[in-house]
Amino acid sequence: MAGGIRKSVLIPVAVFVLIGGALLALASSGGRDVAGEGYLDRPLPEFAQPPLIGDERGLAASDIRGEVALINVFASWCAVCLSEHPMLMRLAEEEEVALYGLNWRDRPGAGRRFLDRHGDPYVATGEDAAGRLGAQLAVTGVPETYLVDAEGRIRYRHVGALTERVWQEVLRPLIREIEKPS
Incomplete structure (x- = not known):
C-alpha cells in the first residue's frame, strides 16, 4: 500500500x-511563434469590421491599402496591451506610419472605453468580438501587430508588446526597406 x-x-x-x-x-x-511565417507575404483578407461602439466608422482592408501601415490587435482586458499603449501613442504622435486598431474578443463597448481612458492612437479601429478576422490573420493572443505594405500584403508579424527596441531594431528598418523605391 x-x-x-x-x-x-x-x-x-x-x-x-x-x-x-x-x-x-x-x-x-x-x-509564441513570432514569425508566423505561413502568413507572411500574403494579402490581407478582405474584411469590413464594424466600428467600436460610439465610433462612426469601422475598419476595412481597403482603408489600409495604398500605404505602409501597422495593424495592432488589442483588447481592453489585456494587461500587456495596456503596458504597450504609451508606445503606440508615441508612434501615432511622432512617427510617420499609419496605425490601425483591431479590438479582439472584447466585450461590447470595452474597446472604446479603453481608448477613451488611455488615448486613441489609431487612424481607424474595427471590432472583432467573435475573433473571426483574428482567426484569418492567425492571431494567437494579444497584443499582436502586423506590418502591411502599400499593396496590402502582410510583411511582418510581431507577437507581444511593441517596445522601443522592437520599433528601432525591427519595424522601423523593415518599413524603410519596404518604402525604398525599386
Whole structure:
C-alpha cells in the first residue's frame, strides 16, 4: 500500500515538473511563434469590421491599402496591451506610419472605453468580438501587430508588446526597406 501511495504522489509531481520545464523553455525561447511565417507575404483578407461602439466608422482592408501601415490587435482586458499603449501613442504622435486598431474578443463597448481612458492612437479601429478576422490573420493572443505594405500584403508579424527596441531594431528598418523605391 505504501508503494501505491508514493506512485500516486510522484505521478502528479512528475507531470508538474514536465509542464513547468516546458513553460520555462517556451518563455526562454521568446514565447509564441513570432514569425508566423505561413502568413507572411500574403494579402490581407478582405474584411469590413464594424466600428467600436460610439465610433462612426469601422475598419476595412481597403482603408489600409495604398500605404505602409501597422495593424495592432488589442483588447481592453489585456494587461500587456495596456503596458504597450504609451508606445503606440508615441508612434501615432511622432512617427510617420499609419496605425490601425483591431479590438479582439472584447466585450461590447470595452474597446472604446479603453481608448477613451488611455488615448486613441489609431487612424481607424474595427471590432472583432467573435475573433473571426483574428482567426484569418492567425492571431494567437494579444497584443499582436502586423506590418502591411502599400499593396496590402502582410510583411511582418510581431507577437507581444511593441517596445522601443522592437520599433528601432525591427519595424522601423523593415518599413524603410519596404518604402525604398525599386
